[in-house]
Amino acid sequence: MSGWIIALIVIAIILVLTIWVIGMYNSLIGMRNRVGNSWAQVDVLLKQRADLIPNLVEVVKGYATHESTVFEQVTKARAGVVEVANNPNSTLEQRAAAEQALTNAMVNLRAIVEAYPDLKANQNFLDLQGRLASLEDKIAYGRQFYNDTVLKYNNRIMQVPTNIIAGMFHFQPAQYFAADEADRSVPQVKF
Template sequence: MSVGVIIGIIVVIVIVGLIGWAISAYNGLVALRNRVKNGWAQIDVQLKQRADLIPNLVETVKGYAGHESNVLTQVTQARAGVVAAAQNPNATQAQRITAENQLSRALFNLQATAEAYPQLQANQNFMDLQAQLKELENKIAYARQFYNDVVLKLNTAIETVPTNIIAGLFHFEQAQYFEADVADRQAPQVKF
């Protein structure tokens, strides 16, 4: 074999190797992007279940603590904001996350208000709804963690060499984390 043939074979092997790597990198980025979409969809399912549960919870609390209309109004308005953001095809993930964080704060206020009513705490319907809500909140927390883990993997792959080359060529964009709102990061004030 001549030197030219050997160099030709080496060039072909290198080209085939680069093409194989590029295909593998592209497929990896696509898989991560799809996992991010799946993670968001899982969060969305849990949030829909929470939004469906809230009217029952509000009605139960209203029967015992009807004069706490400010808290009930906050929950109702926050739920309406979540539903509107979920149904708006132009809503960004950031807008949806903000709406969900507002609802979480309103639900926290509702739970705190309900604690002031012993009869409500003893109501079986309220206890069942509260247990369902707690279970959903745990599922939402898990789904958020899964989503953020996958976002981390995708964003890291997009930023690191050499997959950043493929990500740039095919316009892969970083995904947004599901982060707590600034107000949620502050410790709640407890007054006695």
Template sequence: MSAGWIILIVVVVLLIAIALWLVAVYNSLVQLRNRVANGWAQIDVTLKQRADLIPNLVATVKGYAAHESSVFEQVTRARAVAMEAANNPHTTVAQRAAAEDALTNALFNLRAVAEAYPDLKANQNFLQLQGQLSQLEERIAYARQFYNDVVLKYNNAIAVFPSNIVASMFGFHEDGYYQVDQADRVVPTVQF
């Protein structure tokens, strides 16, 4: 075998190795991007379940505390804003997080109103709805954590060398984290 053939074989093997590496990196980036989308979908589904539960919870509390109309209006408005954000395809993760955090704060106020009514706290329907809401809140917290973990992996894969070369070649862009607004980090005040 001549030196020319050896060089040609080495070049072909190197080109095949580079092509296989490009395919592997591209596929891993696509898988991470899909996991980010799946993580957001899980948050979305759980938030929808919570939004569907809220009218029943409000109706139950209303039966006992009809004069607390400002709290009911706050919950209703916050739910409407959250549903609008959920249904708008142009809503960013940060905007959606802000709307959902406002709804969480309104639900906190609703729970505080319920604490003032012992008969309501003993109502089986209220207890069941409250339990479902607590389970959904736990699932939302887990889904947010999962989403942020996947976004971290995806953003790291896009930023580190040498996969950042492949990411820039094929148009992969960083995703945003599900974060709480600074204003929502303050403990809400409950007013009766």
């Protein structure tokens, strides 16, 4: 074999490996961006929910003026969600905890609504409640989609041979949106 043929074979091997590395790298970048995008979609829904809740609280306040502690809980929990959402250094765990506190406060608010039949028939309240229920469904779906996307990404960066490229370029596993033990407990409804 001449030196030219060996050189061409070596160049071909290097070229194939280079194309393979670029393909794997681009694939990982795409998956990492999908994880970020899926979280951004959940974030938009959570913002919509946070914006809707003050309107719901105001309608309920008109009917249940003596239930101020529940309104304070909802307001405080919503403020916590907004604060964590606006903090670029907040972690997914902090965001999940703030969202769970808001969910628990909303359970208490829903319990108040049950005590006021006139409120349940109020058209403004029914509209707001329907929008909130729709958002909650979208949020649940968005969280599931986010976790599915994270699973695919994490699997990809841990499987051979992609893990070699992921390690070379410092791809880190993404965090799941998960409830902790306190979030799994049944919320206490207090009046």
